[in-house]
Amino acid sequence: MIAAAVALAVLTILIKGAGSLLPEVPDALARRLGGVAPALLASLAYVELVDDGGAPVLDEKAAGVAVAVVLAWRRAPFGVCVVAGAVVAAGLRAL
Amino acid sequence: MPSRRALSAAAPIVAAVGAIGVPYGVLAEASGFPAWLTVLLSMTVFAGSSQFALVSVLGAGGSPAAAVASAALLNTRYLATGTAAARVLPGGRLRRFALAQLVVDESYVLGAAEGTAHEPDADTTIVSGALLYAGWTAGSLVGALFGQVLGDPETVGLDAALPALFVALLFPVLTDRPAVRSALAGLATAVVLTPLAGEGIALAAAAAAGLVAHRG
Numbered sequence: 001m002i003a004a005a006v007a008l009a010v011l012t013i014l015i016k017g018a019g020s021l022l023p024e025v026p027d028a029l030a031r032r033l034g035g036v037a038p039a040l041l042a043s044l045a046y047v048e049l050v051d052d053g054g055a056p057v058l059d060e061k062a063a064g065v066a067v068a069v070v071l072a073w074r075r076a077p078f079g080v081c082v083v084a085g086a087v088v089a090a091g092l093r094a095l
Numbered sequence: 096m097p098s099r100r101a102l103s104a105a106a107p108i109v110a111a112v113g114a115i116g117v118p119y120g121v122l123a124e125a126s127g128f129p130a131w132l133t134v135l136l137s138m139t140v141f142a143g144s145s146q147f148a149l150v151s152v153l154g155a156g157g158s159p160a161a162a163v164a165s166a167a168l169l170n171t172r173y174l175a176t177g178t179a180a181a182r183v184l185p186g187g188r189l190r191r192f193a194l195a196q197l198v199v200d201e202s203y204v205l206g207a208a209e210g211t212a213h214e215p216d217a218d219t220t221i222v223s224g225a226l227l228y229a230g231w232t233a234g235s236l237v238g239a240l241f242g243q244v245l246g247d248p249e250t251v252g253l254d255a256a257l258p259a260l261f262v263a264l265l266f267p268v269l270t271d272r273p274a275v276r277s278a279l280a281g282l283a284t285a286v287v288l289t290p291l292a293g294e295g296i297a298l299a300a301a302a303a304a305g306l307v308a309h310r311g
Contacts, residue, residue: 001127001128001132001153001159002132003159004149004153004159004162004163005128005132005135005136005149007159007163007167008136008140008145008146008149008163008166008167009136009139009140011163011167011170012139012140012141012142012145012167012170012173013139013196015167015170015171015173015174015177016142016170016173016177016195016196016198017177017191017192017193017195017196018174018177018178019174019176019177019178019179019180019181019195020177020180020181020184020188020191020192020194020195021188021192022178022181024181024182025178025182030178030179030182030213030214031213031309032213032306032307032309032310033175033178033179033212033213033306033309034207034211034212034213034273034274034277034309035212035273035274035276035277035280035305035306035307035308035309036172036175036176036179036212036277036302036305036306036309037176037200037203037204037207037212037268037305038265038268038269038274038275038277038278038281038305039277039278039280039281039282039284039301039302039304039305039306039308040172040175040176040200040281040298040301040302040305041200041204041261041262041264041265041268041278041281042261042265042278042279042281042282042285042301043281043282043284043285043297043298043301043302044144044200044258044261044298045258045261045262045265046258046282046285046286046289047285047289047294047297047298048257048258048261049258050289050290050294053290054289054290054291054293054294054297055290056286060252060255061252061254061255061258064252064255064259065255065258065259065262068255068258068259068262068263069262071263072262072263072265072266072267073266075266077107078104078107078108078111078263078264079107079110079111081259081260081262081263082107082111082256082259082260082263083256084259085252085255085256085258085259085262086251086252086253086255086256086259087252088252088255089249089252089254089255090249090250090251090252090255091252093249093250093252094250
């Protein structure tokens with residue numbers, strides 16, 4: 001357990017810092033890096049909603065996230081989206 | 096110092112990340128992690144999704160090697176954000192290497208909002224990263240120490256808060272067509288690859304797909 005924690009810490013520190021140790025990337029590639037954040041955020045949200053086999057699950061959590069999507073699309077403030085997502089999931093579970 | 100606008104944008108994100116640290120601490124405790132190790136992971140790894148992955152795979156009886164591999168793969172996306180941040184972080188290589196530890200999904204997006212995606216604002220990224228670091232560590236500590244008192248995080252919907260947080264961060268970055276194309280490419284990649292290759296590879300491939308799809 002401790003060895004696993006140390007291994008993950010070392011790997012993560014190296015991954016995060018790799019860009020600082022390597023030479024600067026050319027401008028053309030750097031501009032493309034602008035596509036990383038939207039792609040990551042969309043995929044990070046999605047992988048939170050799958051089961052162990054990687055298939056999407058339509059449960060209370062997904063319902064909460066769907067509400068967050070609508071709110072974010074309507075430009076609701078950040079905190080409103082997150083709290084609404086959690087409250088909807090909790091409310092449906094309490095029913 | 097980051098602008099007042101950047102700080103007020105960061106405040107609710109720091110609060111949400113702190114709140115999500117609590118279920119991480121609870122899960123780690125349930126998986127048999129001592130509180131000091133749970134918090135030490137937050138202070139050294141500081142990458143929530145990979146910490147969730149590590150403690151849940153180990154808690155489910157998975158091998159340490161499999162747990163570390165899946166958790167580390169989740170962080171390969173930071174090769175891209177770290178490369179973008181390295182262009183603007185101050186100081187020599189060592190200082191930039193240290194500051195790059197504060198570049199996580201949320202601080203990178205906040206910095207990009209103040210600068211550009213390939214040249215995020217350094218002050219905003221660093222200061223919001225430091226605040227997120229404090230919030231995440233504090234949340235982990237609360238979860239690890241008081242998990243049993245707090246009960247199941249799912250009853251208050253904390254498990255939905257993390258994907259809701261990503262969604263709330265996503266929409267503000269969809270400012271032009273290339274960004275929308277990248278988001279759709281990343282999403283499609285994740286949908287197809289998650290069942291075939293697992294989350295870590297799917298996320299790294301999604302980041303790469305976003306890079307390829309980003310033609311302006």
